[in-house]
Amino acid sequence: MFHQSKSHRVGAINIVGQNVGFASRMPPKFTDEDWDFNNKIKFRTIDDHQKLAERIVAESKRVVDETKDTTENWQREVEHHMKERTSEIRFLVGELNKQKKTALQEDEALSVYSQRILNALDFLKHKSLEVCNKCFIFREGRIGVDLVDDEVDRQLRQELKVTKGCLALLEKTLKESNEQLRKLRATMYLLDEDLGHKDKSLLIDEANLTLKQTQQKVRNQRDLAIPNCVYSLAEWEHKTYQNVQDNAKELNSATQLRAYVDILLKQVVEDMQNQTDRTNEAFDMRINEMRHVKKMLEQKHSDVVNHISDVNRNLVQLETELADREESLHLCLVRLSNRSQRPGLELTCDAVQNALNSEMRVLKENISRLKKKVAENKASLRYLLHVQIMQEEEINIKANSLKIDDVDCMTIRRILSYRPF
Template identity: 30%
Template sequence: MSGELLVSRPFVDTRAVSHDLPPRSQESIIKENMFPSSGLATVGYRTAKYTPDEWGAKNNSTFAQATGDRDNAERIRYESKSLHKETETRTLRSQAEGTRYLGERLQEINFWQSELHRHIEELTREIEMLLGQKRRLEKALEATEIPYAIATDNLTCRERRLGPDLVKDEVEEQLLREVELIRSVQALLKKTLNQTVNQIRADREVKQTLEQDWCDKSQAYSMDVQCGRYSNQSMDIQNHPSSLQLQEHVSMRDSWVRFSEENVSLARREEQASVELRRLVEGMLGDVAEDLRAQCAAVEQAFTLRCQQLGEARARLEQHLAQILEETGAQERSIRMLRQALHDKEAPMRVAESRLYTRAQRPNVELCRDAPQMRLVGEVGEIFSSMQALQDQLSAARGSLRELEDTRMALEKDLSCKKHSLMIDEQKCMSLRTRYPTVLALSGY
């Protein structure tokens, strides 16, 4: 047996490591192991033994360690329970706040969706009404072609008037005014039609923008509704660590609100522009129809007055022609009478001249200038004077007859012109003007 003294084993407490306790210092460990073993009791033994003091100290140390560990465990357990309640409360409050924010966001999105939907419906109605106005403008523009054709045809027909009737009268002036009015009306209708087409295009573009915005908000609303339905018991929830990172193109709430307000404001401007344009088109179509019908009435009144004047002129010409024809007949009878009178004077002239010639053959003193001789000479002179007067009167009658014939021909020609002009104005022009469009047709209905 060895005579060496055996020292006690160093005491190493492994519970500090197992229970995550702070390690004790080396000095405390040495103090716990400073009690030497009894030399006589350990003589002849290989193992070291503790003294009662060591045993008591060891128990006290164990008891103290257990007490400290128990207190530390109770403290940690209390802190864990408090932390659990605190985190649970904070998590529930944060989740409830997030749900509340989602609800407020849904209300805001729903408000803007309602605004967008209302303006989309309003723009749809405006587009439909503008399309109706566009069709009215097209029909009104098409309807003006008939008055234009009528007016130009009237002017062309009246160019075929003859002689002095080819005059620039009130009818022609009114027809020229009508042509200019129709041209200006057509230009105005075309300009208004282009404005209407542009406004319809603008309304459709704004409507498309609003519909796109409404679709985006509807999709966002559905997503937020889905997010609001998520709960801790939901089966379709999972971790998305990358969702904490904000995208670069994300918008801010102020810019989101400003974008929606700008869209609604743009829709309101286009709606107001559409309403004003519809009012303009409505009033313009009414004014155009009234102006065209008023000018048509003025032209027809001028035609009526002109036809009345032509009728009166024709009646007077017919009256003068009848008088001329009657006078021509009387003058022809007068000429025949004068010629007969001249013929009747030839026999008395031959008688008187034969008597003078025979008496000029009297012999010697019997050839005297007696009363019969003087009477015969006077008779011959009287008959010659009568015949000369009748001849002059016959020449005057024949001249008057020629003048009457010329006047008759002039009256007949003028009467023919009046009848021709009256036929053009009454049968050609005024009958064609019965096809003039009504106020409703000119208004685009």
């Protein structure tokens, strides 16, 4: 280029130096050297660009091969990790489903145990407690000396105490069971949430494994968002295994609680049945004792009635005899009065007179004795009648007590048959 410019300048000077009109309008001329040099430059430039193009093509092929290999390698690496990840998620989904199935079974079992506690509470409240209180109310209807604080009352008070104690334990256990159900369902909720997330993640990764770059839907997809990861792998693993551990912990607690409920219900049944048997035994002893006393009173009452009949018969005989003796005394007095009418020397104390006087004296003594016996028999009769009334009252009192204990109380106590709830 430098030589070419120089030639132009030389040609221009020469042309200007010559005063030729046509020549002044002609283009400048190049020398042979310029022509050769220009050709060489063109050839070299062409060769250089050809070599550069060859290098670029070769380098492009190498880059294409490298990028293809790198892309394929990374795609294989990504797919390998995705397969590992899907396998890991499938394994965890399987474990979580096992945990969830076990938790559902435990939830159902614990719900059954809670219902058993409710059944026991219902029985104790509406059967045991009501029966015990009704027995107290019925026994307040006893009369007189039978209204006594006996062994039955003491056993009823003990039964009431045992029932209230069992109710308190069952209510406390029911609260614990409901709380354990709440905790178990909370862990189940977390398991469901984790399963839902993992199922969705598994579907995404499995769908990604099926995607190929030649697919039309991949080529047409636009507005791709590439969010940053929020949680680390360690946090993901910790959260997942923490859910499993929490669920396992609540499952263990629920199993232990069910074992405790079994023991508690068994103990409640034993305690209540033992106390009920002791109370019923006290009732039976009291009823048998009451029957024995009532039977003895009825026998005594029968004896008293017989004695009253005997006394009445004896009193009739005494009064008849007394009337006869009084008539005999009257006869004697009439005879003495008649003999007082004898005239003169005939008014003498002869054997007849002495006999009449002796008869009168004996008759008066006998009448006095008979009157005394009549009075004694009447007094005895009044006492026997009083005893009869007293016995009838006692028999009625015992009959009332027997009705209360044997009919009223023992009839309703027959429903107190305890079995494992």
